Amino acid sequence: MIIYIEGNIGTGKSTFVDLLTNYLCNFDDIGKYKPILIQEPVDEWLKTFDADGKNILEKFYENQDRWAFTFQMNSFISRAYRIQQTQESVKDSDDTREPLFLIERSIYTDRHCFAKNCYESGKMTKLEYDVYCKWNDWLSEQFKLKADAYIYLRCPPEENVHRITKRSRDGECGIPLEYLRLLHEHHDSWMGKEKETIPVLTIDAIKNFLDTSVMDNIFEELCDFVHSLD
Secondary structure, eight states, X not given: OEEEEEOOTTXXXXXXXXXXHHHHXXXXXXXXXXXXXXXXXXXXXXXXXXXXXXXXXHHHHHOHHHHHHHHHHHHHHHHHHHHHHHHHHTTTOSOOSEEEEEEESOHHHIIIIIIHHHHHTTSSOHHHHHHHHHHHHHHHHHTTOOOSEEEEEEOOHHHHHHHHHHHOOTTOTTOOHHHHHHHHHHHXXXXXXXXXXXXXXXXXXXXXXXXXXXXXXXHHHHHHHHHHTO
8 A cells, every 4th residue: 555645845744754664663553554654765875976076956946947857757767666676676575455655745746736837837848748748658657656555744835834944945945836836736736636537645734743742633633544444
């Protein structure tokens, strides 16, 4: 089973996944499933450098008109690769439970939010977007990446700005509020369509995930959600 954890930039996905790791390590009763967390491959992006020493994330945010297609292609390919590698690594496990992959962002976020926004704002040409969508479709089918469910961490764009500034990740400084608002609208629209056919658990991400009582309640809600998918 595959459940994707979705949300805008600065919503708290990485914090949420890190905390979820601790919960799953100490809580083994999630039914017939063996939970496996897969984080977004940001670490790989930060190590992908151009000749000038700047990584691909920095290049994208410095000049989206030039780097949108390159970054978006790299983004969904690196996601698919990390998932495929993780799936291969658990095939020989002695654990008889069904793997439950909880994955930070999907290639569908890339397509329906980030790449779509680049195309609509003129940062990707029609030709680039068509090529992008073709390969996105192929990888989705080839590696069987379709979602069984989604967890949507929903957060106001104004709060996203505050959190992005606070974490100070290389390449993300100065992301404009308007850009985050557009991505927020794309996330809302996309999740609204997905939940017509696929279960979506929406979590109010304005909450403080570092508050133990908050995460306790969220984890209980998540377990109930997973059991409802059986």
